Amino acid sequence: MDMTLNAFTLSLLTGLQLGSIYVLIALGLTLIFGTLGVVNFAHGALYLIAIYLAVSINNTLGFGLALILVPPLLFVIGVAMERGLIQRFYDRPHTDQILVTFGLAIVLQELLKWIFGANNIPFAIPSWGNGIVMLHDYLPFLEGFVVYPKWRMILVVVAIVTVSAVFALLHLTRFGLVIRAGMRDAEMLQFLGVNINRRFMVVFGLGAMIAGIAGVFGGPVTQVSPEVGMQLLVPSFLIVVIGGMGSLGGAVLAGILIGMAQSFTAPYIYLNTIIIYLITVIILLVRPRGLLGAKGVFE
Amino acid sequence: MNTQSNFWQYNKTVLMFAVVALTMPFWFPLMGGYSGLDTKIMIFCIFVVGFDILLGFTGYLSFGHAAFFGISAYVTGIMLKNFSDNIIPAMLVAVAAATVVALIIGLLTLKRTGIYFSILTLAFAEMFDSMAMSMLQRWTGGENGLTGLPTPMLFDLKMQGDTVFYFCALMAIALFYFAKRIERSPVGLMMKAIKCNQTRLEYTGINARRYKLLAFVLSAIYAAIAGSLMVVYEPFVGHEFLGWHQSGEIVIMSVIGGVGTLVGPMLGAAFMLYFENVMSVNLGEQWLLVLGVIFMAVVIFMPGGFMEAMARLKKRFFTTIDGE
Numbered sequence: 001m002d003m004t005l006n007a008f009t010l011s012l013l014t015g016l017q018l019g020s021i022y023v024l025i026a027l028g029l030t031l032i033f034g035t036l037g038v039v040n041f042a043h044g045a046l047y048l049i050a051i052y053l054a055v056s057i058n059n060t061l062g063f064g065l066a067l068i069l070v071p072p073l074l075f076v077i078g079v080a081m082e083r084g085l086i087q088r089f090y091d092r093p094h095t096d097q098i099l100v101t102f103g104l105a106i107v108l109q110e111l112l113k114w115i116f117g118a119n120n121i122p123f124a125i126p127s128w129g130n131g132i133v134m135l136h137d138y139l140p141f142l143e144g145f146v147v148y149p150k151w152r153m154i155l156v157v158v159a160i161v162t163v164s165a166v167f168a169l170l171h172l173t174r175f176g177l178v179i180r181a182g183m184r185d186a187e188m189l190q191f192l193g194v195n196i197n198r199r200f201m202v203v204f205g206l207g208a209m210i211a212g213i214a215g216v217f218g219g220p221v222t223q224v225s226p227e228v229g230m231q232l233l234v235p236s237f238l239i240v241v242i243g244g245m246g247s248l249g250g251a252v253l254a255g256i257l258i259g260m261a262q263s264f265t266a267p268y269i270y271l272n273t274i275i276i277y278l279i280t281v282i283i284l285l286v287r288p289r290g291l292l293g294a295k296g297v298f299e
Numbered sequence: 300m301n302t303q304s305n306f307w308q309y310n311k312t313v314l315m316f317a318v319v320a321l322t323m324p325f326w327f328p329l330m331g332g333y334s335g336l337d338t339k340i341m342i343f344c345i346f347v348v349g350f351d352i353l354l355g356f357t358g359y360l361s362f363g364h365a366a367f368f369g370i371s372a373y374v375t376g377i378m379l380k381n382f383s384d385n386i387i388p389a390m391l392v393a394v395a396a397a398t399v400v401a402l403i404i405g406l407l408t409l410k411r412t413g414i415y416f417s418i419l420t421l422a423f424a425e426m427f428d429s430m431a432m433s434m435l436q437r438w439t440g441g442e443n444g445l446t447g448l449p450t451p452m453l454f455d456l457k458m459q460g461d462t463v464f465y466f467c468a469l470m471a472i473a474l475f476y477f478a479k480r481i482e483r484s485p486v487g488l489m490m491k492a493i494k495c496n497q498t499r500l501e502y503t504g505i506n507a508r509r510y511k512l513l514a515f516v517l518s519a520i521y522a523a524i525a526g527s528l529m530v531v532y533e534p535f536v537g538h539e540f541l542g543w544h545q546s547g548e549i550v551i552m553s554v555i556g557g558v559g560t561l562v563g564p565m566l567g568a569a570f571m572l573y574f575e576n577v578m579s580v581n582l583g584e585q586w587l588l589v590l591g592v593i594f595m596a597v598v599i600f601m602p603g604g605f606m607e608a609m610a611r612l613k614k615r616f617f618t619t620i621d622g623e
Contacts, residue, residue: 039414094413094596095360099554103595110588116358230543234425237418245414270434277426281407284419288410290402 006146009135011263017152019259020159021222024214025232026239026251028207029261034183034246035203038086039094041101046081046208047255048226050215052112055123055224071212078208082201103231111132121222125151142249148182151220158217162210163252170248179203183246198228238280244293253291306545312562320344320468321584323459331577334460335532340393340569342528347552347564348471348478350522354550355559357514359409362417362546363424366404369541370427371526375391376445376536377438381458382447386458386531393527394515394520398426401519403511409511412497416491421543435471441538446484448534463532470528474521478561490514494559523551551594557606 015134031045050070057066084106089097126146131240132147139146182189182196189196222228239258243250265272283291323337346368371393378389408419431439439445451458458466463470480484481487489510501507530536539541539545564616571590580587601607 033414039417083597092602093358095354095358095417096602098360098414098417099550100595100598102550103591103598106591107549107588107595110585110591114585114588234345234421234543238422241415241418273429273433274426277422277429281424284411285407 001004004143006142006144009139009142009146010148011266012137013148013156014266015260016156016256017221017259017262018262019154019256021214021218021232021253022236022239022259024159024162024210024218025236025253026243026255027163027248028210029236030240030243030246030248030251031166031210032204032207033240034248035179036082036086036090036185037094037186038089038201038209039101040086040109041098041233042081042104042235043101043207044229045105046074046078046232047209047215047218047232048109048112048229049077050212051123051219051224051228052116053212054216055121058126058219059121059124060243063129067216070216071209073214074212075205075209077207079201081208082204086204087201105233109226109229114224116224118202118226119202121224123224125220129154155217155221158213162213162263166206166210167248175199175202203284235276238276242280242283242290244290247290247292250292252291310365310479313472313479316475316565317472321465321470323442323468324464330573332573333576336572338464338467338527338532339545340470340572341542342525342532343549343552343568343572344471345467345474345528346522346525346549347556347568348475348561349518349525350549350553351518351519351559351561351564352478352481352521352563354553354562356482356490356494357511359412359511359515360362360417360548360550361420361486361515361518363404363420364522364545365520365545366420366424366427366510366543367397367401367522368526368529368545369424369431369517369536371523372398372530372536372540373431373439373445374529376448376534377529379448379449379451379530379534380445384452386453389451390524390527390531394523397523398516398520401486401516401523405512405515405519408463409508420593421546422544424541425543426544428538431541436463439536439538444538445536448530451531451534458531467528467532470524474524475561475565478521482561486510486513513520522555541586551590555594555597555604557604560604560606563606570605 025043025047028046029040032038032040032043050131053073057069081104085100086097089100116232129151131150133150133153135146135148136144157160170180178191178194178196178199180191182194182199186196191295222232235258239254243252243254258279261275261279262272265275287293320341323340324334328334342578351363354362374384374393374396375389378392379386382388404420404423408416408423411419419543432441453462453466453556456462481490489500489505489507490513492505493507493511493514499509526540529540551569552567553564554567555570556565557563574590575586582589597604603610
């Protein structure tokens with residue numbers, strides 16, 4: 001493989017950018033799975049709601065309001081979803097949880113298709129995010145003229161900030177401590193007199209909110225059409241599995257790994273289409289628990 | 300317990316299904332079903348009965364059975380196009396190919412339970428879908444599907460119209476009977492024990508993996524037969540045969556009808572195809588939305604599907620009369 005430094009840098013950036021969206025969606029999935037033990041097949045639909053809300057607000061009221069409104073709105077939608085539906089399924093078998101969220105995903109997707117149509121809606125990037133970054137100005141080792149879309153770099157930065165914020169919340173606050181304890185042993189926490197039900201609700205909202213942030217910044221990159229939700233859900237699931245179910249660090253690691261793998265195999269079209277599945281199979285054969293999966297968690 | 304007294308009971312369902320299936324061309328058009336839809340219903344009855352051997356008996360929810368359906372359909376198409384228009388060799392090779400794939404996927408995925416299994420089967424199916432769309436495009440026709448197939452022949456018999464219907468109906472009856480036989484066999488009991496409590500089953504010294512793999516491969520064979528018949532019924536292979544929509548559709552059919560009852564999923568399949576093709580005329584583009592709502596309502600309020608609904612109604616109206 002003969003690759004110039006220029007091409008390598010660009011592939012690296014594309015890998016980071018692809019990984020960013022995956023990480024943001026997988027983070028919510030794994031957070032919900034780790035605490036509530038629910039596999040949320042409707043998580044792709046949450047992202048879908050986010051991008052449609054974002055594009056509607058962005059194209060009428062401007063990007064600033066979309067950024068302020070969409071994540072909190074998604075938090076509310078997530079909480080409503082948990083209270084109204086998911087809550088009833090904590091005591092039911094896992095398959096029932098998969099089925100009901102799968103049904104919800106279809107309903108939400110079809111509803112959005114009905115309202116907004118099946119075609120892609122153009123998502124106008126705000127003026128400050130438009131244009132390209134001259135990479136050769138910052139990185140002296142690059143030869144000649146190397147540019148990258150500015151918006152995609154912003155997306156990477158947003159992902160880094162969001163992931164850091166989630167980790168800070170979980171590791172530096174009392175709320176986070178309780179959530180992490182809940183991920184390990186929810187029953188024990190209940191015996192200690194902690195109302196985990198309310199915190200579960202917040203976690204679900206949080207997962208939805210991260211999907212909201214992903215939607216605001218990812219919408220212009222992933223396009224805005226009803227199929228996007230399911231298209232992203234499958235790789236995100238695989239990332240959660242590769243990283244180890246319920247492991248936040250694992251999700252981040254696996255998300256970047258998959259993003260990089262897709263980016264660096266781009267010249268080899270055949271390998272590119274199956275690389276993500278290939279990695280999943282190999283990882284699961286070598287490490288059945290996933291990269292950072294904890295022992296005894298949903299085995 | 301007593302198989303002898305249950306014998307009539309079991310065969311009654313098969314006989315009833317046979318009567319309903321074989322008379323379908325006479326009464327189905329009266330309900331507004333176009334000719335050909337009945338054939339499709341028979342084909343999907345085969346698919347869901349097989350799926351119920353896995354989901355209903357062992358409790359393993361696969362989101363990737365489109366893989367076996369699709370692979371078999373493609374192999375049938377390729378065989379018909381390049382080898383012979385006789386369906387017998389085409390179907391045999393197709394089912395054999397899908398079985399081999401099922402063995403490999405089964406060995407890899409059945410190590411994991413519940414959620415992992417669902418996600419992994421989904422991933423494998425998506426992988427085959429991507430492969431058919433890219434590296435195998437030369438053989439599969441990519442997005443356009445596999446076209447230009449000859450009229451399938453059963454030796455000297457042209458597989459068209461009623462001939463295809465009766466061929467599919469007879470297959471469906473035979474395979475339903477076979478599934479019923481499995482259900483009441485010791486093997487079926489083992490499969491159901493896996494659903495109840497796999498850990499406890501293993502503690503009794505039984506190798507649960509063997510039965511899981513058997514259930515998985517059997518259900519894949521049913522899916523493969525259905526996929527192959529789909530090409531015999533309509534000499535064309537669409538790329539959506541391999542997609543997750545197809546896998547999801549089978550799950551919806553099974554759940555709406557009533558998982559674990561064998562008859563229920565067939566009712567679900569008939570309902571869904573009828574809904575999709577006949578009732579959807581009034582709903583237009585929104586039929587899938589309505590179906591999604593029905594599906595969710597069933598999962599939330601009636602996990603046993605149509606079969607549970609029927610049992611409840613029966614109990615309500617006949618308890619006092621029978622004095623049960």
